[in-house]
Amino acid sequence: MKSLDIEAVQAFVLTADLQSFTRAAEVLDTTQSAVSVKIKRLEEALGRKLLERTPRRVRLSSDGSVFLDGARMLVAAHQGAMEVFAPKQRRMLLGISHHIVGAELPQLLRHVGRADAGLTLDIRVAASRELLAAFDDGDIDVAIVLRHDSRRLDGKVILQERFGWFGAPDFEHRAGEPIRIATQPQPCSVRAMALRSLDASGIAWTEAFVGGGVNTIGAAVSAGLGVAALGRRVAPRGTVDMAARLGLPALPDRDVVLYTHLRDQQSRAAIQSLTTALRSTVGR
Known part of the structure; x- marks a missing residue:
């Protein structure tokens, strides 16, 4: 009976989840080529092709889809055995900007x-x-936030968030009328960024909806009440960037920055898994 290399199986599961050899390598703290070699050897051991490699993305083959659940159970069992003598449950206090995380939150939590x-x-x-x-006061261990200016340049940049003017496909705007905006109340840095862009372009606007939290703003946008400045990853499914159609100004990108007080190896590994999973959602 053949035995499987647990590291190769783990590399396969991560690559399947993140749809990228590079992202899997980041989590495993190794190189893309090393991950590729491990999975190739796993495929040879099984006599099955597990992944379909394309220039832009990695996809599961039919055999890979069949193998994935069993691979997950094997990795989980191995991890459970390794943690028998490890310290018991730990807690991480994590703060994340609502302009950064959207519908992919369950996927991110599952991955961590x-x-x-x-x-x-x-x-x-x-x-x-x-x-x-809250981070500066020690109330949370980790903060993942947007950087809006140069007043604070510490922290680690983990990705850039691209913003757009999102609205429902059937959103109606009459020529000559102010553009209807869905936004958060003051103070909100994204709100300020959006309104500055409109004012600088000489575009009249009016608040059609003011609500708390990006999910609330997204609901108003989906309902056709107005357009909103939203990160492309958190914009509701079915909405579209209305900038070209409505003649709205381009919005600047913003750095997504990680701050952490945690330095132990286990916590750093968990943070790495989270940030890698976040980066894998970029591309809308």
């Missing part, structure tokens, strides 16, 4: 949970300004 079953995530989703204050 699989990477560290002994970790309890205590998550706060709020405005970047509020989270940075």
Whole structure:
């Protein structure tokens, strides 16, 4: 009976989840070529092709889809055995900007949970300004926020968030009338960025909807009440960027920055899994 290389199986599961050899390598703290070699040897051991490699993305083959659930169970069992003598449940207080995380939150949490079953995530989703204050006060261990200016340049940039003017496909705007905006109340840095862009372009606007949180704004946009400045990853499914159609100004990109007080190896590995999973969602 053949035995499987557990590291190769783990590399396969991560590559399947993240649809990228490069992202899997980041989580495993190794190289893309090393991950590729491990999976190739796993395929040879099984006599099955598990992944279909394309220039832009990695996809599961039919055999890979069949193997994936069993591979997950094997990795989980191995991780459970390794943690028998490890310290018991740990807690991470994580703050993440609501302009950064959207419908992919369950996927991100699932990924971190699989990477560290002994970790309890205590998550706060709020405005970047509020989270940075909580981080500085020691109320949270990790903050993932938007950087809107150069007043604070510490932290680690993990990706760039692209913003657009999103609206429902059937959103109606009459020529000559102010553009209807769905936004958050002051103070909100994204709101300020959006309104500055409109004012600088000489575009008249009016608040059609003011609500708390990106999910609320997204609901108003989907309902056709107005357009909103939203990150492309958090814009509701079915909405489209209305900038060209309505003649709206381009919005600047913003750095997504990681701050952490945690330095132990296990916590750093969990944070790496989270940030890698976040980067894998870029591309809308």
